[in-house]
Amino acid sequence: MERSQINSPISAIMELANLVSVPMSLNAVIKLKVLDTIWQDGSNNPLSAAEILSAVAVGPHADAENLQRILRLLTSYGVFNEHTGKYGSERSPKTDENGLSYAPYILQHHQDAIMLAWPLVHEAVLDPSSEPFVKVHGELPYSYYGKYPEMNFLMQKAMSGVSVPFMKAFLDGYDGFQGVETLVDVGGNSGDCLRMIMTKYPSIKKGVNFDLPEVVEKAPRFLWILVSWTDDECKQILKNCFDALPPGGKLILCDPLLPDRTNDSRSSRAILEADVFIMTMYRTKGKHRTEKECRKLGLAAGFHNLRANFNVDHYFTVLEFQK
Numbered sequence: 001m002e003r004s005q006i007n008s009p010i011s012a013i014m015e016l017a018n019l020v021s022v023p024m025s026l027n028a029v030i031k032l033k034v035l036d037t038i039w040q041d042g043s044n045n046p047l048s049a050a051e052i053l054s055a056v057a058v059g060p061h062a063d064a065e066n067l068q069r070i071l072r073l074l075t076s077y078g079v080f081n082e083h084t085g086k087y088g089s090e091r092s093p094k095t096d097e098n099g100l101s102y103a104p105y106i107l108q109h110h111q112d113a114i115m116l117a118w119p120l121v122h123e124a125v126l127d128p129s130s131e132p133f134v135k136v137h138g139e140l141p142y143s144y145y146g147k148y149p150e151m152n153f154l155m156q157k158a159m160s161g162v163s164v165p166f167m168k169a170f171l172d173g174y175d176g177f178q179g180v181e182t183l184v185d186v187g188g189n190s191g192d193c194l195r196m197i198m199t200k201y202p203s204i205k206k207g208v209n210f211d212l213p214e215v216v217e218k219a220p221r222f223l224w225i226l227v228s229w230t231d232d233e234c235k236q237i238l239k240n241c242f243d244a245l246p247p248g249g250k251l252i253l254c255d256p257l258l259p260d261r262t263n264d265s266r267s268s269r270a271i272l273e274a275d276v277f278i279m280t281m282y283r284t285k286g287k288h289r290t291e292k293e294c295r296k297l298g299l300a301a302g303f304h305n306l307r308a309n310f311n312v313d314h315y316f317t318v319l320e321f322q323k
């Protein structure tokens, strides 16, 4: 076996020590429009680093060797595949016909305002009374984004890029909106999910996108939301929903749920990573929860009936509470 293929404990720790290179390289290829270039004809067309650079016309000083270093790293994570010096990718940069993609989510999570809070993760342990993001910026992310139109816009693009493909898959297999006449999307952001649901279910006569004023204002005209709030705040949100619902009304919660036991699968890691992100940026005591913990919060708000648990993809789980 080649030395480079040996997974020793030392290489494992060295991998972790430099892991930050991976998301930052992903960020770089998005900024350099590498995937869009490989897919410019609508299909996967592998190119060398030099060909990519000449196609994106980045100027005379761009360095193909350095781009290749980045592409090699991401190839080792399966983002690209390499054959005789050309890099391709099976992943189209766009996830739907309207040009949505996961790229804004990646850019959103690595913008300067977010990156500045990362060195303070340990302070969320030492003093959870203030979020690392708040220590750096003096306020929580949602009010901070609200002041900067470009951040607000990126947040909306990021949410739509992740939520729309999920919602498409969800609506294919879920019929819980049948007969619903009024639907409130709490934290509905761009309104894309609400629009998709209402398009599929014309019986819904009234749809309300309940979000912050600066978000709704920019929305082009469910709930992936509990993660950003503490247990007490979640109880209050759920209680408000419970009080607003008529008997028999439903609360449909779409959240990434923590596995009961820690494991090293990609889906578990994705959720555990996002959990630390929430702790650092949104709320030190906001968190991803297990199904049991969500059930408990629902019970505390008065929902005695957890009707179903739908596993639509490996990231989001849908819990349906009924009043």
Ligand SMILES: C[S@@+](CC[C@H](N)C(=O)[O-])C[C@H]1O[C@@H](n2cnc3c(N)ncnc32)[C@H](O)[C@@H]1O
Residues within 6 Å of the ligand: 142, 159, 160, 163, 186, 187, 188, 189, 190, 193, 210, 211, 212, 215, 222, 223, 224, 225
């Ligand atoms: C993680 S995003 C979920 C977006 C959307 N549900 C989706 O799946 O695309 C959380 C949303 O909660 C909204 N939000 C934050 N604080 C809020 C508040 N106090 N009242 C209403 N919405 C709020 C944010 O603006 C954001 O759009």
